[in-house]
Amino acid sequence: MEELKYILIFGSFHSLTYLVFSLGFSLVFGVARLPNLTYGALYVLTGYSTYVFLNYLNTPLYLAVPVSILLTAAISLAIGESVIKPAIKFPVSVFITTVAVAYIFEELFSIQMGLKPVTLPLYPGTTSILGIPVSNHWLLITAVCLAMTLALLAFLYKTSTGKAIRAVAESWEESMRLGINPLRVLRATFLISGVYAALTGILLAPLKALTPTAGWSPLFAAFAIVVMGGIGNILGTVVASLVYGFIEQSMVYVLGGGIARVAPLILILLILVFRPHGLFGRGE
């Protein structure tokens, strides 16, 4: 019974970390159909830039955070315009070029920030949930994650730019016939996904130490989650994140930490056998 309580609480938090990371990635990969693998590097970049603002430039936290977000969003836009756009019709090329850019970032992080991990401050204090002391930072993640999800859904379904993004994802040519400029729409996608990558860095980097390679592991999980939920479906990403996180957290109790990471991937294999387009994806 006690274990169930822990699985419930920490399974929820664990799932939220995946959801936070997957949202922005889902926007680019799922909605715009571009496998932008610099997403993990943008997450790390925000962590490092916040660290530099706080520790080297003595910038107060309330300034360091928005400036880091703006910086990451601008770099995301620059990557989109210079690296992704030229290869836009060839997703495999986007895959390769963004991997290359991510590795360049990784090397730059290693050179500039050194190889020792850095840490960012947690939101202070603890709160008791079902008698278990929980860091308030988890509550912050929960609140911001909820806001990020609702904001993204509202943006995609209620705003003209959001609808345009979905239209471009459906069909590039059709969207042009409707008077939409796909390149302009993509620019918005790069910018918003940059903001989401930055928010992810601000929220998740303090949970553990930040290293130049810290972006790869959650990126691969996000990849799997977006595919599992159904490419192009944000609601699918939400559900898949929860399933992925809970399965992994439960399996830590049953099988141990190492093999637990394999469990959700096996589930994805099984899901894709019966639903090749993911849980909420639509077939052609």
Next chain:
Amino acid sequence: MKLQIIQAVLIVLIVVAGIVGYYVGQQVVTPTAPIVEVTRYATVTLRETVTQPGPTITIVQTTPVTPPTTTPPEFVGTVKVGALLPLNLPIGKMMLSAIQLAVEEINAAGGVLNHKIELVYYDTQWSGDKAAEGYRKLAEDGVKVVFGVFGSHEALAIMDLLPLYEVLVIASGAVSDAIDAKVLENYEYYKYWFRTYVNATSQAAATWDLLAYLSRRFGWTKVAWIYEDLPWVIPHALYGQERSVKEGIEVVTAIGVPTDITSFTDVFARVMASGAQYITWQFSGTEDYVFARDYFLSQVPLLAVGGGTYAMLDVFYNQTMGAAEGLICISWGFPAPITPRTMEFYEKYKKLFGTEPIFTTWYAYDSVYVWAEAVRKAGTFDTDKVIKVLETSVFVGTAGIYEFTRSHTAKLAPDRIYPIYFQWQQGRRVVVWPFRVVEYGTKLLFPKSVDGTRVWIEIPWP
């Protein structure tokens, strides 16, 4: 639909086979008898070491670091030595800088047998294939010895090349017990291998020495083990199973965690529910930070004794914003008066490179001096003669005193090679084990829970 069901069944079968294979594999690797030499604290003294049957052992004081003379030494020739390291890893770069420093110092002091040492290095990129290629290239380049060799997979990849090229390897790392087993099983084939560091089982033994002492001192019989769930931990598990029985300590819970864990709160709750009286922990990644943070947030009122790559760093306390207070951490190589040479190297390295030497950096530096002294004592660069000296001598280094076991690894003992355990106290790393290097007046911070809040009580130590 029928095809999909067959596919699903196949996936399930593969997974089941994988899980069965995993557990069967674990059974297979469980040795029925120890195959490696382990020296335990309780059974080893210097007197026993020098009177044990076998070859006579002589103590060699390695040349102290001398400042460069104004007139450069005159050399009669040059001798090449090699370094084989993963330079894509921070530790590989640090080990190379330590080897380069040792070479420079030895050359400044006149070289070896009036020969100038020329260092050639090869980047293994953390790959076994590259390591094998590197060893071959270095051997063909005419090096007399190869230093470095950090990864066990790299070492295992070069083992079968040793008899072909007959070039000595003095590794600092590569802890796999399988390497020791090879040397013991086929001495003539693998005698070219030496390790100025300990093997995995000795690493585990060192931790258990302290766990056993704490058990005797405080009457504890229940320990919780928190570990990174990766294969390198297996020798620790096997050793712990055997030693815990001998010491009368029960491992009441063993919790494997993933490397990207973000919370230990639930892990600590399970530890508390298990009735454990103290904790031992082992990580190689950045879990240290999360562990320290939640050790504080959960106000865990148990001593935690363990090892982590980052917890030993001088900056760790500040990086965790003081959450590391009270943690007892292992450090292989430490700025304490371990030998007369320890602090000299530490200060010099820190001044030159702006960071303190960590982990195998100490041992890589020592490996060059060990080889140089063995050559001097042998009076020749001849590999077989140098091997004989290495086997029968004791060398004073910076990380401890080296005496090689039958498997050609550094012997684990408090008066030989042994880790330091320190406790984080107000940002300082206070040495608490082994007692040989514990300062007079040291206090141990002992945790106690008062109304759900952890308080630290200072007790005289030892």
